[in-house]
Amino acid sequence: MIDTGLRWFAATLCIAGLTHISAVLLAPSHSRDLAFTGIAFGGGEGGLARVDGSNTSADLDPAFLNAVCRFDAETGPVRLTGVMPGTYWSIAAMSDDGRILSTLSREDLRGTDLDLLVGRTATLDAARQSAGIASVDVMSLPADSGFVLVRLFAGGLDDRSLAEEAFEGLQCRPALAN
Structure with missing residues (x-):
């Protein structure tokens, strides 16, 4: 029972780590898409x-x-x-x-x-x-x-x-x- 729980815990940590790494690596490629979205172009x-x-x-x-x-x-x-x-x-x-x-x-x-x-x-x-x-x-x-x-x-x-x-x-x- 401890062995199964430890495996689930390790698997959860691996999935969370991969999700975190993916988010950190993909964020810069999407941030430029949103950098100038709040500007009312030509309003001035x-x-x-x-x-x-x-x-x-x-x-x-x-x-x-x-x-x-x-x-x-x-x-x-x-x-x-x-x-x-x-x-x-x-x-x-x-x-x-x-x-x-x-x-x-x-x-x-x-x-x-x-x-x-x-x-x-x-x-x-x-x-x-x-x-x-x-x-x-x-x-x-x-x-x-x-x-x-x-x-x-x-x-x-x-x-x-x-x-x-x-x-x-x-x-x-x-x-x-x-």
């Missing part, structure tokens, strides 16, 4: 929504200000415009499931004025021609929908005021809108 002025600890479960660096805007095949490419500060900033296009599709930083673009078309590769040329914009930087993506994450460094007091000022002027609108 200019199509950008500010991202902080209140509307995301992503572990964001507090030294950066973050904002997102949505792109999809229905509305076509988005045009991200604004004057960026001289501090570090980056732009990442992400798929709906949280995979990074493409990134750009201050060093990748010319000057401090940001004028960027973001969207599916096939639709970017048509959007440029119909909007009459030839000299615009582009971020060609292999996905029909997702979001653009803009991050500005705001570590010091001076940097934070510059970053907040730049955030106020950022616009993210459909490329074909007036």
